[in-house]
Amino acid sequence: MSAQQATSAKAAGGESSAVLEVSGLIKRYGDFTAVNAISFQISAGEIFGLLGPNGAGKTTTISVIATLLKAGGGSVSVSGHNARDDSMAVRKLIGLVPQDIGLYLRFSAWANLEFFGNLYGLWGRPLRQRIEEVLEIVGLTGSAKKPIVTKFSGGMKRRLNLAAGLLHKPRLLLLDEPTVGVDPQSRNRIFENITSLAKDDGTAILYTTHYVEEAEALCDRVAIIDGGEIVVCDEVPKLLAQMPGVAFTVELAEESVAFEASVAKQPGVSEITRVDGNGYRVVAEDQEQGLAALLATAREHQVTLAGLDIAKPNLEQLFLRLTGKALRD
Numbered sequence: 361m362s363a364q365q366a367t368s369a370k371a372a373g374g375e376s377s378a379v380l381e382v383s384g385l386i387k388r389y390g391d392f393t394a395v396n397a398i399s400f401q402i403s404a405g406e407i408f409g410l411l412g413p414n415g416a417g418k419t420t421t422i423s424v425i426a427t428l429l430k431a432g433g434g435s436v437s438v439s440g441h442n443a444r445d446d447s448m449a450v451r452k453l454i455g456l457v458p459q460d461i462g463l464y465l466r467f468s469a470w471a472n473l474e475f476f477g478n479l480y481g482l483w484g485r486p487l488r489q490r491i492e493e494v495l496e497i498v499g500l501t502g503s504a505k506k507p508i509v510t511k512f513s514g515g516m517k518r519r520l521n522l523a524a525g526l527l528h529k530p531r532l533l534l535l536d537e538p539t540v541g542v543d544p545q546s547r548n549r550i551f552e553n554i555t556s557l558a559k560d561d562g563t564a565i566l567y568t569t570h571y572v573e574e575a576e577a578l579c580d581r582v583a584i585i586d587g588g589e590i591v592v593c594d595e596v597p598k599l600l601a602q603m604p605g606v607a608f609t610v611e612l613a614e615e616s617v618a619f620e621a622s623v624a625k626q627p628g629v630s631e632i633t634r635v636d637g638n639g640y641r642v643v644a645e646d647q648e649q650g651l652a653a654l655l656a657t658a659r660e661h662q663v664t665l666a667g668l669d670i671a672k673p674n675l676e677q678l679f680l681r682l683t684g685k686a687l688r689d
């Protein structure tokens with residue numbers, strides 16, 4: 361066993377259910393550090409989300425795990441196999457669904473799946489059977505023999521991309537923003553597929569996204585990544601519990617200089633920040649206190665509320681609070 365494997369086995373510390381173990385992973389492009397010492401683990405049957413804005417380092421992380429890029433430091437191991445020393449073993453254990461659709465658009469869905477199956481070492485009858493299974497999983501059975509994939513919708517191409525990653529029944533599935541450009545129906549279908557792969561088959565899933573709604577709805581645990589670093593990582597309910605109270609977005613019909621200072625002094629109000637125009641973002645301990653504070657202040661200063669929106673805490677607000685930036689520009 362190499363020193364690196366020994367370290368990685370030790371870091372796993374007998375947690376044999378960890379399918380993926382990423383430890384202190386660093387990746388640089390020249391002088392630029394795209395991934396800066398990140399660590400996380402994913403267990404069998406777990407859906408783990410990597411949530412972050414453009415350029416956060418999600419695809420780079422996935423590419424190192426998939427052995428397409430070499431780490432500049434730290435380690436990645438999949439079911440105990442080190443990605444650097446044992447990349448062939450790792451490749452057999454993972455399914456990669458890349459961010460950019462990797463299909464041969466001039467061939468049928470069936471021919472694409474045969475091609476990818478051959479790459480995974482599957483041939484003949486077992487391959488044909490498995491192609492039928494994965495087509496069924498992603499709901500493309502009826503379209504498999506259509507002459508060319510070019511005529512598929514964006515959602516169908518994404519689902520075929522997913523099917524290609526499932527052919528060899530991977531223990532770890534790497535999904536890089538698999539729902540971008542997908543219609544809601546296909547997206548729901550992809551969500552159902554992912555959930556069933558995790559919960560019924562025990563597949564460990566790494567899911568990258570910049571959509572908070574997706575991370576909250578789908579993932580058991582989420583790591584928020586920004587500038588190549590994990591800002592926070594926990595179960596979704598625990599992350600949401602870090603956010604205080606309720607957030608309001610309020611729009612005044614006309615400018616009022618005194619409004620902001622006055623709301624800030626009201627009981628139960630913890631934050632008020634100006635957003636665009638005459639809008640404010642207000643965080644209060646609970647909904648009732650927040651509403652009371654806004655209405656009382658509006659009455660006191662004789663300003664009309666032109667708009668009022670109440671939002672339960674979400675990961676978007678947590679991201680804003682932790683990084684001072686919006687998740688989406």
Ligand SMILES: Nc1ncnc2c1ncn2[C@@H]1O[C@H](COP(=O)(O)OP(=O)(O)OP(=O)(O)O)[C@@H](O)[C@H]1O
Pocket residue numbers: 389392394412413414415416417418419420421459570
């Ligand atoms: N081949 C490369 N050479 C130099 N810099 C790169 C390369 N690939 C990525 N980067 C940079 O590394 C950072 C992380 O990129 P990465 O693609 O991992 O981000 P991402 O989180 O996947 O973003 P997106 O949501 O846009 O897909 C970015 O600043 C990007 O510009």
Ligand SMILES: [Mg+2]
Pocket residue numbers: 418419420459536
């Ligand atoms: Mg990416």
